[in-house]
Amino acid sequence: MGGRRACRQAEGIYLDNGATTLRKPMAVYTAVSDGMKNCGSVGRGSHKWAMQAAQTVHNCRKEAGLLFDAEPEQVVFTQNATHGLNIALASLCREGTRVVISGYEHNAVLRPLVASGAKIQVVGRKLFDPQGALEEFEKAIREGAEVAVCNCCSNVFGYVLPYGDLGELCRKREIPLILDASQAAGVLPISLRESGAAFIAMPGHKGLYGPQGTGLLLCAAEGRPLLYGGTGGNSRSREMPEFLPDRLEAGTHNVWGIAGLLEGLRYVRKRGTGNIFAKEQELMKLLCKELEGTKGLRLYKGRGQIGVLSLRIEGRDCGELAQALADRGIAVRAGLHCAPLAHESAGTAPMGTLRLSLSDFTEPRELQGFGSVWKKLF
Numbered sequence: 001m002g003g004r005r006a007c008r009q010a011e012g013i014y015l016d017n018g019a020t021t022l023r024k025p026m027a028v029y030t031a032v033s034d035g036m037k038n039c040g041s042v043g044r045g046s047h048k049w050a051m052q053a054a055q056t057v058h059n060c061r062k063e064a065g066l067l068f069d070a071e072p073e074q075v076v077f078t079q080n081a082t083h084g085l086n087i088a089l090a091s092l093c094r095e096g097t098r099v100v101i102s103g104y105e106h107n108a109v110l111r112p113l114v115a116s117g118a119k120i121q122v123v124g125r126k127l128f129d130p131q132g133a134l135e136e137f138e139k140a141i142r143e144g145a146e147v148a149v150c151n152c153c154s155n156v157f158g159y160v161l162p163y164g165d166l167g168e169l170c171r172k173r174e175i176p177l178i179l180d181a182s183q184a185a186g187v188l189p190i191s192l193r194e195s196g197a198a199f200i201a202m203p204g205h206k207g208l209y210g211p212q213g214t215g216l217l218l219c220a221a222e223g224r225p226l227l228y229g230g231t232g233g234n235s236r237s238r239e240m241p242e243f244l245p246d247r248l249e250a251g252t253h254n255v256w257g258i259a260g261l262l263e264g265l266r267y268v269r270k271r272g273t274g275n276i277f278a279k280e281q282e283l284m285k286l287l288c289k290e291l292e293g294t295k296g297l298r299l300y301k302g303r304g305q306i307g308v309l310s311l312r313i314e315g316r317d318c319g320e321l322a323q324a325l326a327d328r329g330i331a332v333r334a335g336l337h338c339a340p341l342a343h344e345s346a347g348t349a350p351m352g353t354l355r356l357s358l359s360d361f362t363e364p365r366e367l368q369g370f371g372s373v374w375k376k377l378f
Helices: 026-038 048-068 081-092 107-116 130-142 163-173 255-271 273-291 318-327 340-346 364-377
Strands: 075-078 098-102 119-123 147-151 177-180 199-203 215-219 297-300 308-313 333-335 353-357
Touching: 026 048, 026 255, 048 075, 048 215, 048 255, 075 081, 081 107, 081 177, 081 199, 081 215, 098 107, 098 130, 107 119, 107 147, 107 177, 107 340, 119 130, 130 147, 130 163, 147 163, 163 177, 255 273, 273 297, 273 308, 273 364, 308 318, 318 333, 318 353, 318 364
Parallel strands: 098 119, 098 147, 147 177, 177 199
Antiparallel strands: 075 215, 199 215, 297 308, 308 353, 333 353
């Protein structure tokens, strides 16, 4: 597989990449192991192990900046996308802030907003209708929304929202925008410079092929600290630094995870998001072909969809189907996917859907194997 060589996974078929990409480039595993052996803590000494940690973290910032068109200091390390979204939302939203969000937001957006006391307006509930969503965002902003929040694409349906056009609209209206790139990062083009966003949050463990416990927050705005503590420098000050990224990175870095994320970012940049997206499109065609002829099947499909496919079978419980597949060595996910708002918008609540999600390491033979099992279930 050359540059696409991945670690062998346990026996079975893994179609739950929307939760985490289980197979990573081999370089990711090696980097995590080497980091555990060779990296100390960033900014906690001038010895070689601390310097190795600092260099690893710096290299990862640079690589992320190259991939996402950002300056290295605009790249803040987080535990996951949820952590980054909490920082972004706490920076811009207070009690009474008028916030407009899409109808496909994750609980990582909805719950912090509810906790903040912000006034939430939901727009763009129609599935696979990006133009309609954009028009509703524009109307809400015209009527006084102070902050906009939008998924780049839905974790449930793979529906790509109009995040580029929305960024342009928010820039013109001088409204801060927060983008959740959890499913888009590593698959779709994302540029902090061109997005018009104040913040873009993403996990490291999905399309960037890094370890769990890693994430990135791209910051065009300053940001308000969510955590307060040591930063490895200026220890006499009782306040957090004014400058990024230190202002938002209290405590010890997950250096081993960042070492793995660095290699995941390098893989994505070398491979190219366009090529990854194209492969997912081909895999989606194969997957849909394997599902053809299933009685009572409803597929949730639309133009420009990434490699995430939700489905339902008339008269069948999605959770039971997921368990039946798991019993046969196939990993999928059923239910509400931590995004009840998306299911309410699409009309799939309260049961939810069965979700199959792909990655650049999904192989056609896996989809054929899935198809063989699926046909026996029906």
